[in-house]
Amino acid sequence: MTKKDGAGTERNASVGRAPPHLRLSRADYVFEALRERRRRVICRILQTTDDREIEDLAMDVATHESDDDERTVTNNEWELVFASLYHSHIPKLDDLEVVTYDDTTGIVNPGPRFEPVADVLSAVERVLTVGDDFLPRSDE
Template sequence: MYEALGHARQRYICYTLLEDTEWSLTELATKIAAWENTIPEHEVREDQREAVYVSLYHAHVPKLVDEGVIAYDEATETITTAEHADQVLAALEGIGGSLDSYQETHARSEMNDRED
């Protein structure tokens, strides 16, 4: 559990999985770049998105795949939930605020915006 939730970008991926169980790597990179730069998604520059994308592709996605939290389809560059996702997502909901309350607030506010 700690390995999956130990890094802010990995937690953010998990928060997005609470919203929807399938994401393209580009969508995730855009969302995370917006969050990290405190800007709306439409203002994310290509260099910001690319920096996050590279980090996700080479470090964070493989880590979450190894932990069984997500599955990654190389052909479509899409992540989906995997066998251990429910456990990690339940833990994230239970302890999210103590890990990073700003990140949780940001992720959940976007979820609420989509529901409206």
């Protein structure tokens, strides 16, 4: 919930501070959104679909992490991913307006600031896949 202070600056009413996107530089904003691997996976998934139920998104992320078929993801693995998405990653991305989350329906959608964040993620991944010599070899 936001409100304007005496100077007309929008403030986060729950903590009395400006919303995160007003406190960060553009680069910091994008890197904050993409800092955690699960947030990057969420952005990749939402690049291919307009909306996703959080339960299905948790299965998508768990499947990605297991490098396997969703049929092999255990209920415990799904629950751990779901909990981290529900309590940490989705709220963070929602605060940054990268996604919007409707708690009544459980639907996650790309938010008003999704495109620039997704574009940076795609650009970084494109640059890093150009050559296989970016990371040092384990035998060196």
